[in-house]
Amino acid sequence: MRRPPENTSISTPVLHTRDAEIPWGWIAAVVIPVLLLAPAIWNGYPLLQYDTGGYLARWYEGHLEISRSNAYGIYLHLGQGSYFWINLVCQALLTLWILHLTLRVLNMAQPLRLLAIALILITATALPWLASMLLTDIFAGLAVLALYILVVHNGKLSIVEKISLFLFTSFAAASHTATFGVLLGLCCAGWIVKPLLGPRLQITGLVQGSLTILAGAAMLLAANVFLTGRLAWTPGGASVSFGRMMQDGIVARYLNDHCDKIKLKLCPYRNQLPATADDFLWGNDTIFDKLGRFEGMNGEMEFIATHALVAYPLWQAEAAAEATAEQLVEVSTGEGNTGWIPHTYGIIERYLPEQVKAMRAAQQQHWNIKFTAINWIHVPVALASMLLLAAIALTALWRRRIDDVELLAATVCVALLGNAFICGVISGPHDRYGARMVWIATFVVLIAAARFLASRYGWLHGRRDRNLSTPSL
Structure with missing residues (x-):
């Protein structure tokens, strides 16, 4: 052989x-x-x-x-x-x-x-x-x-x-x-x-x-x-992060805690924020639209996102861990292909x-x-x-x-x-x-x-x- x-x-x-x-x-x-x-x-x-x-x-x-x-x-x-x-x-x-x-x-x-x-x-x-x-x-x-x-x-x-x-x-x-x-x-x-x-x-x-x-x-x-x-980077990091914080309830908490001290465009609407970031940023006739969308809100969203990160570090960490875990199992094909x-x-x-x-x-x-x-x-x-x-x-x-x-x-x-x-x-x-x-x-x-x-x-x-x-x- x-x-x-x-x-x-x-x-x-x-x-x-x-x-x-x-x-x-x-x-x-x-x-x-x-x-x-x-x-x-x-x-x-x-x-x-x-x-x-x-x-x-x-x-x-x-x-x-x-x-x-x-x-x-x-x-x-x-x-x-x-x-x-x-x-x-x-x-x-x-x-x-x-x-x-x-x-x-x-x-x-x-x-x-x-x-x-x-x-x-x-x-x-x-x-x-x-x-x-x-x-x-x-x-x-x-x-x-x-x-x-x-x-x-x-x-x-x-x-x-x-x-x-x-x-x-x-x-x-x-x-x-x-x-x-x-x-x-x-x-x-x-x-x-x-x-x-x-x-x-x-x-x-x-x-x-x-x-x-x-x-x-x-x-x-x-x-x-x-x-x-x-000569600039593509914008959006802080603004998009604001949407996630709003979805987690952090933005509403920040507005409730600080609107008596700081004048923000969102203060009159703090009890009317939508449930999700997608509804806020991409919905029809939203508060975001009324306040000028990204051109009118970029500065304020960045301000709130940055200061809320410092104000509620433990909450932010818990929300980040939950979001990471949830994202790991969200794997369905076809989102947005409608x-x-x-x-x-x-x-x-x-x-x-x-x-x-x-x-x-x-x-x-x-x-x-x-x-x-x-x-x-x-x-x-x-x-x-x-x-x-x-x-x-x-x-x-x-x-x-x-x-x-x-x-x-x-x-x-x-x-x-x-x-x-x-x-x-x-x-x-x-x-x-x-x-x-x-x-x-x-x-x-x-x-x-x-x-x-x-x-x-x-x-x-x-x-x-x-x-x-x-x-x-």
């Missing part, structure tokens, strides 16, 4: 002769992007969301808008002539690339394995809905994976790959303040654990990863200067009238997109993935030895916690903020499962002839 070669490993999977003749690499390269864009293809137009209009308007309005990145606005404008299909194709190809690159640096790059994992992600997570939507959300999870690859596996990358990952991660950081915060937190965590992990985290990778944050900040500032003539998004419709009608007909003909605008049945699958998968992810990371801590997949699991755990804290505390918990990140937990769990099956049962490995191999993607 012929002995198999000694160097046969998981990183060089093989198939039977008949399977090896099938061009799985090409099949994966075509099928995965098409399926990622299946929701948009079915819709007949890119998926829109409440916030899409604010980003589309950035190119035309020439001023800074609360929580709307001008960098992402420029990105959308570049694809405008294609009715934004170029943007969606770019998002799908970036997703394919980063999924494959993650598997490759973990020595698990095999087309059939990539295809299997991608099909599960497309079926069981929000990933295709994120890739099919005109919103920054698809970049949030991809940026976490890109940063992990750039920092931890820097030595396995070509110069072109390093530059590409650097530019993508920087742009993702510039596209949304929450993504910027998560990536900054991951870089800080990397420097903190560097003494514990030693050579596992090379200084070169940490430096390059940290520089993506600086480059992202530079991109955002440059975009703001280019479109508005102002037929009622009047602001986005208005922006398209005002600035892109040639696209109104196509937009109005889409399935979304006929209220044909329903997420109830989808979330019967997505929510349990997301919650189970987070539990399994935590188990993978904790197992490594218990053994006091961590391999590459476990390090990826720990990275994603930190990213999910950071995302939940930033979004939950600043904006208040929303399903959208959880769904845009939690799919990477499912991805890591699938990687761990694939590695276990490959080592234990030869999953996706032919055993008849170990000398045959399939090309990587």
Whole structure:
């Protein structure tokens, strides 16, 4: 009996002769992007969301808008002539690339394995809905994976790959303040654990990863200067935090405690504040509207948010912990992808009238997109993935030895916690903020499962002839 070669490993999977003749690499390269864009293809137009209009308007309005990145606005404008299909194709190809690159640096790059994992992600997570939507959300999870690859596996990358990952991660950081915060937190965590992990985290990778944050900040500032003539950060942090504090009852308490000493515009309305931040900031004919919206209230909201943080530190800490915990489990797919998004419709009608007909003909605008049945699958998968992810990371801590997949699991755990804290505390918990990140937990769990099956049962490995191999993607 012929002995198999000694160097046969998981990183060089093989198939039977008949399977090896099938061009799985090409099949994966075509099928995965098409399926990622299946929701948009079915819709007949890119998926829109409440916030899409604010980003589309950035190119035309020439001023800074609360929580709307001008960098992402420029990105959308570049694809405008294609009715934004170029943007969606770019998002799908970036997703394919980063999924494959993650598997490759973990020595698990095999087309059939990539295809299997991608099909599960497309079926069981929000990933295709994120890739099919005109919103920054698809970049949030991809940026976490890109940063992990750039920092931890820097030595396995070509110069072109390093530059590409650097530019993508920087742009993702510039596209949304929450993504910027998560990536900054991951870089800080990397420097903190560097003494514990030693050579596992090379200084070169940490430096390059940290520089993506600086480059992202530079991109955002440059975009703001280019479109508005102002060297300023995208506004909104304090104002959005005010909304969360109002929702928690902190604003009403502050007004009741201080309106007899300080004259504030909100004092006459302190007993009429709505129950939620969304009702206050985005409702119709609200107190916020009467007082001049952001232009009239920015200063006062920032004042109240800052002083309430000092006045009630214990309450703020309790509210932050509750918001973080709530955000971790709010992971339903589809928040904001309804037929009622009047602001986005208005922006398209005002600035892109040639696209109104196509937009109005889409399935979304006929209220044909329903997420109830989808979330019967997505929510349990997301919650189970987070539990399994935590188990993978904790197992490594218990053994006091961590391999590459476990390090990826720990990275994603930190990213999910950071995302939940930033979004939950600043904006208040929303399903959208959880769904845009939690799919990477499912991805890591699938990687761990694939590695276990490959080592234990030869999953996706032919055993008849170990000398045959399939090309990587």
